[in-house]
Amino acid sequence: MRFKDKLNNASKKNNSLLCVGLDVDLSKAPQYKSIFDFNKAIIDATKDLVCAYKPNIAFYEMYGAKGLEELIKTIEYIHKFDLPVILDAKRGDIGNSSAAYAKAVFEVYKADAVTVSPYMGEDSLKPFLDYKDKGVFVLCLTSNPGAKDFQHPIFKDIAKKFGNAGLVVGATRPEELKEIRKIAPNALLLIPGVGTQGGDLGSIVKIGGKNIIINASRSIIYSENPGEAAKKLRDEINEKIV
Amino acid sequence: MRFKDKLNNASKKNNSLLCVGLDVDLSKAPQYKSIFDFNKAIIDATKDLVCAYKPNIAFYEMYGAKGLEELIKTIEYIHKFDLPVILDAKRGDIGNSSAAYAKAVFEVYKADAVTVSPYMGEDSLKPFLDYKDKGVFVLCLTSNPGAKDFQHPIFKDIAKKFGNAGLVVGATRPEELKEIRKIAPNALLLIPGVGTQGGDLGSIVKIGGKNIIINASRSIIYSENPGEAAKKLRDEINEKIV
Numbered sequence: 001m002r003f004k005d006k007l008n009n010a011s012k013k014n015n016s017l018l019c020v021g022l023d024v025d026l027s028k029a030p031q032y033k034s035i036f037d038f039n040k041a042i043i044d045a046t047k048d049l050v051c052a053y054k055p056n057i058a059f060y061e062m063y064g065a066k067g068l069e070e071l072i073k074t075i076e077y078i079h080k081f082d083l084p085v086i087l088d089a090k091r092g093d094i095g096n097s098s099a100a101y102a103k104a105v106f107e108v109y110k111a112d113a114v115t116v117s118p119y120m121g122e123d124s125l126k127p128f129l130d131y132k133d134k135g136v137f138v139l140c141l142t143s144n145p146g147a148k149d150f151q152h153p154i155f156k157d158i159a160k161k162f163g164n165a166g167l168v169v170g171a172t173r174p175e176e177l178k179e180i181r182k183i184a185p186n187a188l189l190l191i192p193g194v195g196t197q198g199g200d201l202g203s204i205v206k207i208g209g210k211n212i213i214i215n216a217s218r219s220i221i222y223s224e225n226p227g228e229a230a231k232k233l234r235d236e237i238n239e240k241i242v
Numbered sequence: 243m244r245f246k247d248k249l250n251n252a253s254k255k256n257n258s259l260l261c262v263g264l265d266v267d268l269s270k271a272p273q274y275k276s277i278f279d280f281n282k283a284i285i286d287a288t289k290d291l292v293c294a295y296k297p298n299i300a301f302y303e304m305y306g307a308k309g310l311e312e313l314i315k316t317i318e319y320i321h322k323f324d325l326p327v328i329l330d331a332k333r334g335d336i337g338n339s340s341a342a343y344a345k346a347v348f349e350v351y352k353a354d355a356v357t358v359s360p361y362m363g364e365d366s367l368k369p370f371l372d373y374k375d376k377g378v379f380v381l382c383l384t385s386n387p388g389a390k391d392f393q394h395p396i397f398k399d400i401a402k403k404f405g406n407a408g409l410v411v412g413a414t415r416p417e418e419l420k421e422i423r424k425i426a427p428n429a430l431l432l433i434p435g436v437g438t439q440g441g442d443l444g445s446i447v448k449i450g451g452k453n454i455i456i457n458a459s460r461s462i463i464y465s466e467n468p469g470e471a472a473k474k475l476r477d478e479i480n481e482k483i484v
Contacts, residue, residue, distance in 0.1 A: 025338075058333075058335055058339040058346070061346035062343075062345045063350070064310060064314070064346070065308070068306060068307040068310060072306070088335075090333070090334060090362075092332060094385065096267075097298050098300070100267075100298075100303065100304040101300045101304075103304045108306040109306070117334065119359050119360065119381060119392060119393065121388020121389055122388050122391050124386060144336040144362060144363065145363070145365050146362050146366050149360075149403075150360060150396045150400070151363070154392045157392065158392070161391075197336075
């Protein structure tokens with residue numbers, strides 16, 4: 001199924017714009033024997049509350065080949081519930097290398113969507129965008145302090161160029177989010193940074209509108225009760241929207 | 243051993259500024275049973291001619307967990323000859339994710355150096371730079387056509403900020419290379435793009451000086467005689483320098 005259809009179905013069924021980031025550091029969750037066991041517990045507790053899951057591949061790569069197997073197992077498990085997986089990979093390279101990354105992401109790991117880094121320009125992202133049924137979120141303005149170093153003012157060019165794909169915009173940047181929404185009124189926005197990183201949900205939802213995915217990772221997966229934390233955040237998002 | 247020492251030793255011993263990119267696509271080399279077999283043949287033919295090897299991890303990820311095992315095996319094999327490995331990964335993410343990537347690259351895959359993407363700013367690269375014995379090459383100005391999309395003029399800020407680490411500068415950009423050398427006279431430059439991508443070796447070496455690593459991938463690994471092709475390019479580089 002196309003990423004967008006899968007996302008819309010999940011969003012309707014679960015009445016949710018919430019995406020949960022599966023960025024497990026097992027040293028913070030010693031009660032689990034494997035990443036998959038940890039993820040399974042999170043997924044089981046939240047699968048009726050989310051529109052998507054977003055594993056960040058860095059947290060799997062740090063366990064080498066074994067970690068990638070856990071990632072693939074996790075994605076397979078999520079697909080059982082017809083929920084989409086956005087692989088947070090921030091890839092981007094010259095054409096033939098990006099083509100290899102796109103193959104890895106979509107055909108080997110079987111993600112429904114991916115995040116990519118635009119620094120190397122339009123041709124570096126084409127191999128990802130060529131997968132028409134998949135989703136691509138281009139880093140536009142990120143949530144970390146370093147966003148101010150090199151992203152101004154080119155985040156506007158990126159919003160212009162890739163507004164038809166998806167864009168990543170940090171929740172910690174409401175002022176710039178306004179500008180991005182003006183430039184790309186129909187872009188699907190993936191918005192990290194509302195939980196641990198401290199972005200303000202109210203302003204974000206007001207500016208972003210309904211065509212957004214709000215991601216939270218640590219504030220949910222390390223919560224004592226991830227299901228409750230996810231439900232609370234999902235409902236908070238929905239309240240701000242109405 | 244520190245990356246820089248390893249690189250200098252290899253460079254002296256082999257009288258070489260040439261790095262060979264191990265970016266194998268097995269469909270182009272059907273006579274080999276595995277990536278490692280292919281790489282081993284290339285390494286055996288070129289190990290007395292290079293200062294480093296540069297596998298691009300995209301070409302391993304496209305084979306999933308199995309591909310990563312071949313990468314690790316390849317790096318182990320290269321280390322037997324005391325040659326340094328620059329893992330071309332173009333990683334970069336928020337702090338805790340970059341820390342996970344750095345751990346993967348340096349502690350799991352055991353690379354001596356890595357390429358990183360600066361779009362997310364200084365804090366996104368710190369976890370890599372914190373490995374003081376390792377090498378870090380920051381994408382500055384790349385060799386592909388898309389370099390013109392978003393890299394101007396920020397490649398100058400990047401050269402300023404990360405000139406003490408290493409910089410990636412495409413061989414297809416001699417004019418900008420001049421500017422980068424002015425801004426960062428002592429930076430170690432990793433220069434891809436002289437082979438298949440068509441950068442002019444003469445101007446590059448003249449401008450870049452001796453503190454450079456010239457990378458070639460496809461023009462050597464898919465040559466009928468990789469050893470001969472590597473020797474020819476190594477000698478050409480040395481001739482241009484004198």
